[in-house]
Amino acid sequence: MSLDRLNKSLMAEVKAIHDQGRAKAPERVIEKVIPPEGDLGYRYRLRGYSGEYLRMNSNSYLGLSNDVRLIDAADKACRELGVGPGAVRFIDGTFSFHADLEKKIAEFSKKPAARIFSSAYTANLGLAMTLTDRDTYWIGDQLNHNSIIRALRISAVDRDHKGIYVHNDMDDLKRRLEVIPPWITRVLLIFDGIFSMRGDPAPIDKIIKIAEEYNPKYPDGVITIIDDSHGVGAYGATGRGTCEYMNGDADIIVGTLGKAFGCNGGYIAGSQAIVDAISQMCDTYIYTNPLAAGDCAASMKAIEILDSPEGLELLAKLKANTEQFRKGIKKIGLETIEGPHPIVPILVRDTKKTQDMVRKLFEKKILVVGLTFPVVPYGDETIRVQISAAHTKADIDYAIKSFSEVVKECQ
Template structure:
């Protein structure tokens, strides 16, 4: 059979995305990793490009991906059990490394139990499949991650069972809960901990205060869910993320091993009953192979490091580099969204200038992400920088120096 007809249709759709400015650029291919040396942090080689590049767009906030202990743990697990589990969890695809990781992340997040997934995206979808019902109201922040929005769609949540509150607006959340329709027996309030495009955080303590006010109105209560994928490991006094920073922990915590922990996979930490319900009902857990034993072993070792003096020292270094960068942008006279997190958004507020700056950074060996219209509304055009603790003082100084030169040359200030 021929694909000519559907290919022609899809090519037209792709062309429309390009004309609308919504098409993703061609993916750059990393071909080599160059370890830190001579006062500079790690650098990368790109296919088809000369020179070395510093990544200012990596989620690996604690720079653990190349840590010798993680590599050794992954190597030992692979040599012992092989490269893959060979089956889904409930058909003898569960290894000791899977259960050890679940116990370790539950302990780290101070929850009774945990269930691990291939990603935080599939964790959000699996959680929703497990705890949704026909009489559940979902109340979510307007800027929630795509995985949360997709999870509700996968569950088939009807429009009348959805409520959207304005970003970080607890009074609007209060209004949403006040407006719950008769017959609602369960409410799920779900929000990001760190909002990945902005670097700001949910006021978890105030959100839980609003929930407390309404909790007795519904037979199954109100369940608070935070996706703190960008927060856990990256901030808070001991790296426990938004719950620790705000001094208030939601009922269910979703996170990832693929950012600060530097490995792969996602998790849900909550009560033992909800975890067992996930195991029984979550399609994205039941019908797919789990993480490799190497991933689990490396992730467990990463949590151990985060939960040690070494981890606290890494967190302090990350905080220093983040402050250095934020203060440097301020000295140049550039606008950012304030906050303690290593996601640092530079508000350019113009599509052409954003693209010029991102291209200028690339020409000087700096990788950063530009968000322009129509991906974001006009006036919200942004360059998202992400600080890692492997960035040295000299690295940050260099990026700030180039930023200052580009701003002066291009008139972007």
């Protein structure tokens, strides 16, 4: 047996992706993290490249991923309980760190209970599998994350059981609710808290009001689900995320531990009945190993830091850094989507110019990501910058100066 014929077919498929301009750039490999020194923040060394890079494309909004307290917590937990769980949760793969982290996440989310997953991606897949039956109808924002779109496909949600509303358009949301067939028993309304390509929030307060209006029509109600992966830890007065920022409370919260918390893993927070249903019906929870004890211990430490006075300082630093960058970018005359979130999209609106600018920023030792078709529609080509509390004022100054030079070079 040989892979020759399969290889040939796959190579043709990959070539087609390249020919259509949809291919991802080759992955760069980070091989060393240089701690802050003087007025400079973290720098990164890349395999095969000289010099040290300023990273402005990381989701680690609070800069906790290299925090020695998280590393120590993970180290201690691994020494106590090992680096892997050795089994899935229901076959004695549940350790004290899993139970304790779930309790902490439930408290943090102000929900009765929570379940952890290996990622927010698998949390979304599992949630859809758990909640979907033949009489369930899903409604989602047009710009929802890929994991939500994939979750509905995996759960075999067809066109007759799903409606997609125009991004953040509440009139369109109402139109989608109006056309739900009368035999539907359960409506699930799902949306990103912060839209990852744009950094803009969902109008949760309005969404919840609309959901409440339609709720009595269905036996199981209209349930709101927020995937706040980019919001939790980074947004709102105490880092509770978009619900806190927009003053609205979704019924179910999906979050990640892999962005602002600086670790790895995902979660679902909601009622005890939801958690019990996950434990019995959710394949991406039941049939896969849970997070390692080290992941859980580091995440608990991250939440502990966020909930201390230092957490408020980190949020204030993140806000100040974001404002500094947004102000500088505006001065240069670059187009962005206004807002306080540390995702700062720079709308270049041209594929080649976006690629040229990203390349020139890389030459200036700055890591950012260019978003072109099909990640964003033609005409919305964007450079996505992500600010962190670990950036220094000098880092942000340098980034603004570099953008200003690159804009001139790419005119």
